[in-house]
Amino acid sequence: MTIHQLSVFIENKSGTLNEILSILKSADIQIIASTISDTVEYGIYRIITSEPQKAFDALKAKNISVNLSDVFAISLDNKVGKAADVISLFADAGINIEYMYSFLIKDQGILVFRTSDSDKTCEIILEQKLAYIREADLSNQSYML
Numbered sequence: 001m002t003i004h005q006l007s008v009f010i011e012n013k014s015g016t017l018n019e020i021l022s023i024l025k026s027a028d029i030q031i032i033a034s035t036i037s038d039t040v041e042y043g044i045y046r047i048i049t050s051e052p053q054k055a056f057d058a059l060k061a062k063n064i065s066v067n068l069s070d071v072f073a074i075s076l077d078n079k080v081g082k083a084a085d086v087i088s089l090f091a092d093a094g095i096n097i098e099y100m101y102s103f104l105i106k107d108q109g110i111l112v113f114r115t116s117d118s119d120k121t122c123e124i125i126l127e128q129k130l131a132y133i134r135e136a137d138l139s140n141q142s143y144m145l
Contacts, residue, residue: 001122002070003135004052005112008045009065012038020045020064027058032138033112035101046101048073048112050138069114072121073133076109083111089124090115 010016030050059066076082100113
């Protein structure tokens with residue numbers, strides 16, 4: 001029910017993001033979604049790819065500080081308020097959203113998020129019959145940008 005996300009620690013200086021992207025390009029890795037949170041000195045570049053293990057291995061081989069973690073990805077109709085409706089399900093259950101980012105693909109909204117309670121999050125996703133994205137879906141061309 002979860003997908004793998006890469007979290008790359010990068011210095012906040014010219015050229016570091018380009019280095020990461022070049023490594024992924026050379027490994028023929030398709031980036032599906034990404035976001036950067038930064039401070040003055042460093043950033044965390046979170047990436048969803050078509051082949052997360054291959055991406056992880058390519059970055060590690062170049063001595064890049066990278067972690068592979070599980071996150072949830074929910075597909076929503078592209079309608080006003082749908083994200084709020086879904087997030088309220090978790091909030092009402094006392095589950096904290098630790099971080100989230102979103103994007104659109106072919107008129108479908110995608111929420112990628114990590115929570116404080118993975119087991120309870122899985123229960124809510126199943127109980128509410130939310131459309132979740134599986135790891136196998138990521139290699140499917142329908143999610144490629």
